[in-house]
Amino acid sequence: MSAATVRPKAGAGAGTGTGAPPPRTPAERRRVLGLDRGAWFLLAPALLPILVLSAGPLLYAISLAFTDAHTGRTATTRFVGVDNFADLRLDSLFWESFRIGLVWAVCVTALQLLLALGLALLLNQNLRFRWLARTLALVPWAMPEVVVGIMWQLVYHQDAGILNKTLRQLGVLSGTSGNIDWLTHLSWALPAVILVGVWAGMPQTTVVLLAGLQNVPRELAEAAQLDGAGVWRRFASVTWPALKPVAVAITALNFIWNFNSFGLVYVLTQGGPGGQTRLPMLFAYEEAFKYGQFGYAAAMGVVMIAVVAVLLTLFLRKRLKEDAA
Template identity: 85%
Template sequence: MSDGGPRGTPPPRTPAARRRALGLDRGAWFLLVPALLPILVLSVGPLLYAVALSFTDARFGRTVETDFTGAANFADLRLDPLFWESFRLGLVWSLSVTALQLLLGLGLALLLDQNLRFGWLARTLALVPWAMPEVVVGLMWRLVYHQDAGILNETLRRLGVLGPDSGNIDWLTDLSLALPAVVLVGVWAGMPLTTVVLLAGLQNVPRELAEAAHLDGAGVWRRFASVTWPALRPVALSITALNLIWNLNSFGLVYVLTQGGPGGKTRLPSLFVYEEAFTYGQFGYAAAMGVVLTAVVAVCLTVFLRKSLRETAP
């Protein structure tokens, strides 16, 4: 006979058991301190400070007084066309880069999943762009896009796309080409991570189901839509949501390539916040921009977590 309560309920804890459990909980929290402390100091602390700063008129200068202004910064931000144009460019950038990373990364992952000769070498080379720092990637692609000495213009000229009498294309200062050129670099730099994650997801696709579908006469596309994609969808959703968040926060790559030019055509929101704070010294207004962007990222993260939990729920 059980000495506990009704069937399915655990027996009540004795005072000694509760003390032991509390001791274990305290020990677990003590072990978590080294991991939580850097997060509190480097992430939560600056975030709370930025929120507080967004309600002031803080400006650059040691002797400048800072006053509480309430929601004045957010009211000004609502009517700032430059910020909303930057926000629109940020959405175009992040959605374009994220979509292309998924499509091209999926294609490359499917290719690398085959029994290719020197497949290990191809997988290693696919990681090279991701292993390079953003500053290095930006400097390298600035050389590629260089108007006079860039390899891209020289290649187009050798292929006959550029005639002998036509001038070279200045990719990063042309108003219509700067954003697509930067998007291409963002896709190149971020696609390897997407490829590796999707390639890992492909390893969990049941091979016997694909073989059975092949024996039933299903074509390549039918096997992908009915077998591969349903098993890969949770992984694809996760990496796509994370890529979207990272791309919304992108700064270093675009700053090295164009510094937001030409004419603000590549001024992403993070670059606009940086300029407002460190070029014009409007720290309070820049903090309000950062709070708005953080709220947008938080909404994206919430949607991602809810979708992920729904996908993994039994």
């Protein structure tokens, strides 16, 4: 049989010998394009609100960052290029707020994960009134940020707050003069709002981790227990590997939510005392709505988006490499 009549092997390219699939016929291409159009038609109701309410404002904010948009009855908006970013590079107050924002986001996210993991493991046990405990664990999540902020202002109140009262009863504080004004103290304000952030955001992390624990094979844990593995060994070898993808996903989302926090800290301290709790989102808000510099505030938002995107990319890439290894 001549070489010209040899039929190519299955999966081999037509006359190429590279193993590439044969090109699609015009009828196949039309059929695929028709399916794609049908898929886009079905996705449109979900994509349209995202484009209108998320992508549109984001693109507008990015374009605003390259202008000198500001308030004023006779104000005119001009294109200024990267001038806002050049000014922002030298703005020490913004970068100080950015540092505070990173401290806030990292501390709150890490504590949320650790405490929520412990609570999820506890709620996953076969305990009496477990349904009631799971319901109560969701209470902080169901409360608006403004209500949470006002409630914790009462907890932290210098004279009538339950925290100072409890510390006095325990002998940690002595007399009225020893009361701590937690939300206006330069050293205690940031830890105080971090505690509130952990309390308010922990339920959602608990729910996600508890859902992940439902998918951990009980047979593996029982087999490890029969082999003599202790509680910590079973958690490290069986529970955590199965739970790790869920934990990584919720940690990344929590970091984004926490770094962009505004309402809770604004109600508690409005960025005080002395800017000790002024998160970058609060700084941008003041720049836009207090001083009327919308273009400059938009540039802050663009920088925050870029930095958070880079940090999350590095974090997720490292986790993916660890999982692949």
